[in-house]
Amino acid sequence: MLSTPADGTRLRILTWLAELGTAERGLTADDVAGRLGVPRPAAVSHLRLLTSLGLLRATPGDGGGPRYLRDEIRVAEVTRLFEKGW
Template sequence: MLRTPVDGTRLRILTLLREQEAADGLTAEAVAARLGLSRPAALTHLRLLTALGLLRTGRCAGRVRYRRDEARIAEVTRLFEKGW
């Protein structure tokens, strides 16, 4: 799920959003640019993380923005720590 191949891109996205997230989140274009990914690749990862419940989406200035869902991330972290 999170530690599958793809060179850790999903973990890098979660880290980027934790470190760089503006109050209204980051767009797929911003994530792609900061991580050196194509927009389609960034969108694929962002959509998967959203489907897993680790990211939330919202709109600002008509553009979809992604933000971490800290409560869900903490829940998943606890599951992994318990040996899930």
């Protein structure tokens, strides 16, 4: 699920959310849409899927919708599963 679509969009979102500065404040759907160059609804779909997988958590934003942060514990769990070849 993470590598679909084939261009690695969801992996890029997870990578951005690990960057210094972004990791602390998170990203909004508008931030993701702007960085990806896609419509906001497409960004929201990616963020919702990552949230439903437990890889992101949504926190209240400052009027522009939720801010998304990585759930580092869940990301580590999934990473371990992939390393085991599951």
